[in-house]
Amino acid sequence: MKVASVLIPLPVPEAFDYEVPEAVALARGDQVAVPLGPRLIRGVVAEVRETTGSNRRLKAVEQVLDDPRLPERTVDFVEWAARWTLSAPGEMAAAALKGLRAPRPRPERRVRRVGERSPAKLTAARAAVLEALGPRSMPGPDLARAAGVSSGVVKGLVDEGVLEVVEIEAVAAFDPPDPDHAPASLNPDQAAAADAIAEAVTGGGFAPFLLDGVTGSGKTEAYLEAAARTLKTDPAAQVLILLPEIALTQALIERIAARFGAAPAEWHSGVAPPKRRQVWEAVQAGRCNIVVGARSALFLPFVNLRLLVVDEEHDGSFKQEEGLVYHGRDLAVARGRIEAATVVLASATPSLETLWNAHQGRYGWLKLAARHGAAVLPQISLLDLRQAPPDPQTWLSQPLREAIGETLARGEQTLLFLNRRGYAPVVLCRACGHRMTAPDTDSWLVEHRYTGRLVCHLTGFSMVRPKLCPSCGAEDSLVSVGPGVERVEEEVRQLFPEARTAVFSSDTAPDGKSARALIQTMAEGGIDILVATQAAAKGHNFPHLTLVGVVDADLGLRGGDLRAAERTFQLLTQATGRAGRADKPGRAVLQTWTPEHPVLMALAAGDRDAFVEAEMAEREAASLPPYGRLAALILSGENAAAVDKVARELAGSIPNAERLEVYGPADAPLALVRGRRRKRLLVRADRDVDLQGFLRAWLARVKIPASVRLNVDVDPYSFL
């Protein structure tokens, strides 16, 4: 008897076995409908084996679906990713089927002439139809319109057998990219990097690289050149380029279209389901060569993936925190290994993990030294707020105000960077000191003045800003404390009433379309002063931007997060890098109360190596990543006692292990979210410890009731 192990999109730890009927041929990767309890469910075949029988009566595979088979190595990857992240393999498989939600497009119905057959009665209308159609095939309604007759005439000809209806499978065509369409001219560094990548691709086998170069050094041209050479040697090769955010895809797609004469496929959650199915099927059939996407594109069913690029690899947006918890960069490297492909991690400020791998020689290290073309790095200075404090209830100090004024007078643009949405991060009562908090979550409500609401940024809860203090009832006693981008813009408008100002945050540009519009206005010079969160720090080029003011450079450094320094260095490097071109040198001013902070000193000196060395030394001393590994277990539930009980049981069943410690349980940094109590346990292990194996053994010892949810985060980034 033949038995198939089938991956089912449920939170169960393993595949379920089904009997394979004699007449059915099945292989790994096939999509099947299998009975589960009373219903049928879609699954992916992980394995088919011959057995003599089994200890339980198996249900049989109901049907082999006619959706395409998942390639062998895509299934390998899915299974590996599930083991690595300790998630259910069936749920990981479901991530690979995300593109098939929309139904197959209905085949297009067209009419065409049957031989030279003519109608018995050739009326004027019928002649017009035959004339308009000629030897081609056309959709019936189009033909009627072209001939200027009603659709009844066409139908009559079909009924009489003069025309026939043919169904044409709607297959989306992705024009093949032309590697020689419009090659860029490369400087020697870029050429050397492209050579190294292209050689690795041609040589075959897994080959990871760090492509390391400052903003404007031309990383994109370098990896696109490598992609072009890949496609030149193997026109069937597939190339995947991952970006951290959907907002960045459009610009890259346009660049690729210009470079290759054909637009790449686009893949992310914003793409409509029918389009997604087309891309999925084209990738699976090898009819699509270049895909640009967000992290979920990692799960596409590539059949000949040769080159995988993770652009802005340091970006925290690659970490998926909701549902399946995984890091897109780490999984990209794993996929590259499984596909025996070349992987390029590109960044101006690589993550310490990636730098460590490059230092160790595990990754090839390609450095682009020069800024390419017209771009020039800005002059960065620290503005000591202890020497020049802003006036009360304002956030821009006098020297920064003067710099903005000068920039404005020259007709150039300013970007004021503050990574805080809204008007004020805290609202409190002057009478009683009460802080406005979310009702079911441990967080302050943020005031948004454009909408007049108080908003919880964690859950999206919002309320109208109340007239009376909800605690003491005092009237008009609520005051806004601290600045957000809206408040800085208000200050700018008062200072420079004639200047054109705008705010760029996920609130003012919630989708790709509005973001592109704002970016274009800025690029064309339609804005003098842009106040922005990190939404504007990434990737965009503004030729007239010559001043970047960082309103609060200390912001990210507060709080004892493991990656606070690293993240701040990366974000501020990125933000300040927006300023300056060859003909218009830029400068960046960082307002700080702690100018002696090593991160800020390294930024001002433009000395990334000094920062990396200091931060690496700290991580090494504490055996923290990249010198060790972490995993977080978050327990949550509405019943606080039940959560505590599970946390204690976990703490009481820790398996013995060497070079590994468990910390906690303790309240998670956000102890209450959406009414759910949260507890956290943290595991630290040396790099060579089998961390996942330890976690599996540990979790197998404890029964977790349905009322308590356990989230395992291997290699956590955010410590919330």
Added chain:
DNA sequence: AGCACGCCGACT
């Protein structure tokens, strides 16, 4: 994730 089974309050 569904969908069943199961043990305690207000109804014909």
Added chain:
DNA sequence: GTCGGCGTGCTC
């Protein structure tokens, strides 16, 4: 005496 509340557990 039953109808039904959703807590707990299983699905090859």
